[in-house]
Amino acid sequence: MKIEELPDNPYLLLTPGPLSTSKTVKATMLRDWCTWDDDYNLNIVQEIRHKIEQLATKKAEDYSSVLMQGSGTFAVESVIGSAIPQDGKVLIISNGAYGNRIIRITQMLRIHYIPYTVAEIHIPNLNEIEQILVENESITHVAVVHCETTTGILNPIEQITKIAKRYNKITIVDAMSSFGGISMDVADWNIDFLISSANKCTQGVPGFGFIIARKLELEKCKHRARSHSLDLYDQWETMHNGGGKWRFTSPTHVVRAFMQALIELEEEGGILAREKRYAENQRTLVKGMRALGFETLLPDALQSTIITSFISPEQSEFNFMHFYELLKAEGFIIYPGKVAQSDTFRIGNIGEIYPADIERLIQSIGKIKFW
Numbered sequence: 001m002k003i004e005e006l007p008d009n010p011y012l013l014l015t016p017g018p019l020s021t022s023k024t025v026k027a028t029m030l031r032d033w034c035t036w037d038d039d040y041n042l043n044i045v046q047e048i049r050h051k052i053e054q055l056a057t058k059k060a061e062d063y064s065s066v067l068m069q070g071s072g073t074f075a076v077e078s079v080i081g082s083a084i085p086q087d088g089k090v091l092i093i094s095n096g097a098y099g100n101r102i103i104r105i106t107q108m109l110r111i112h113y114i115p116y117t118v119a120e121i122h123i124p125n126l127n128e129i130e131q132i133l134v135e136n137e138s139i140t141h142v143a144v145v146h147c148e149t150t151t152g153i154l155n156p157i158e159q160i161t162k163i164a165k166r167y168n169k170i171t172i173v174d175a176m177s178s179f180g181g182i183s184m185d186v187a188d189w190n191i192d193f194l195i196s197s198a199n200k201c202t203q204g205v206p207g208f209g210f211i212i213a214r215k216l217e218l219e220k221c222k223h224r225a226r227s228h229s230l231d232l233y234d235q236w237e238t239m240h241n242g243g244g245k246w247r248f249t250s251p252t253h254v255v256r257a258f259m260q261a262l263i264e265l266e267e268e269g270g271i272l273a274r275e276k277r278y279a280e281n282q283r284t285l286v287k288g289m290r291a292l293g294f295e296t297l298l299p300d301a302l303q304s305t306i307i308t309s310f311i312s313p314e315q316s317e318f319n320f321m322h323f324y325e326l327l328k329a330e331g332f333i334i335y336p337g338k339v340a341q342s343d344t345f346r347i348g349n350i351g352e353i354y355p356a357d358i359e360r361l362i363q364s365i366g367k368i369k370f371w
């Protein structure tokens with residue numbers, strides 16, 4: 001079948017992932033792969049690992065990567081459960097649901113932790129973080145989310161990890177919803193473990209997450225894991241020394257699609273070019289929504305270019321599910337809010353989405369505005 005003959009999606013996903021992917025990414029899944037064969041291990045898995053290490057840093061020789069089956073949370077849990085030793089303690093910085101999820105994982109695994117939580121509409125205070133590190137020498141690790149997808153807020157990772165390093169802490173960053181869509185360098189940003197997944201800004205389909213880690217720290221994870229299937233070191237050891245082999249069945253089609261997604265990221269001009277497109281999408285969205293009378297939850301200075309929270313109109317005629325259904329019929333899927341303190345809904349602009357799509361969305365919202 002030719003690419004043009006593949007069916008179109010009935011609607012665009014304006015969500016934080018899984019998101020709308022290109023037809024060419026989906027088309028690569030139309031064949032099967034043997035997990036034992038070089039066509040898969042050497043030519044796809046190893047190539048992907050090489051590519052994501054290059055995307056993550058100019059100092060790729062100091063870093064290595066691990067692919068981990070499951071959704072993004074599985075990859076987060078594998079890092080938390082494998083990087084922190086029995087006598088370690090992690091400071092978890094949270095201003096949203098994904099930071100809280102790290103706290104939950106840590107509790108479940110009975111790992112010592114100190115939570116530092118701030119309101120969802122605020123970024124963490126750097127002085128307070130430093131104060132906690134000064135007062136708690138037993139802290140060994142610092143974990144934080146980059147783009148907190150709950151609201152779309154962008155946390156000042158670079159400054160947080162700089163403070164963490166001043167106190168010799170190991171840094172863990174959940175960059176799930178930002179890696180591939182916001183330029184960063186894990187070495188320059190002092191990140192020891194960065195976590196992301198296939199179905200966010202790299203524009204692949206869901207099925208695995210990946211970790212880019214400083215080799216020196218990765219090597220220390222041996223025998224530390226609290227779960228067999230989520231043992232980060234063991235997975236890395238097998239993959240790294242085994243020429244791209246996974247310990248257990250891998251999502252072969254998803255992995256092949258991810259390879260294509262990385263090629264398309266290169267064709268687009270790399271992360272900087274993608275970042276520009278997303279920023280343009282987001283500017284178009286906010287400008288159009290404000291013209292229609294909507295307000296954003298966050299001030300522009302704190303807002304990421306990934307996903308935006310809008311305050312639900314106060315009119316009693318506004319009902320999110322009704323609004324959602326009408327927009328779906330227009331060809332757009334938006335996302336409910338996740339903020340505890342206020343009534344919001346979210347619109348994502350990552351994935352195979354262009355400013356012209358956002359213009360059409362704004363027209364549709366203007367047309368169906370019924371309240």
Ligand SMILES: *Cc1c(COP(=O)(O)O)cnc(C)c1O
Binds near residue numbers: 149
């Ligand atoms: C998507 C996302 C995750 C992972 O969620 P899954 O549902 O497990 O894929 C983790 N952290 C952040 C910030 C995310 O946006």
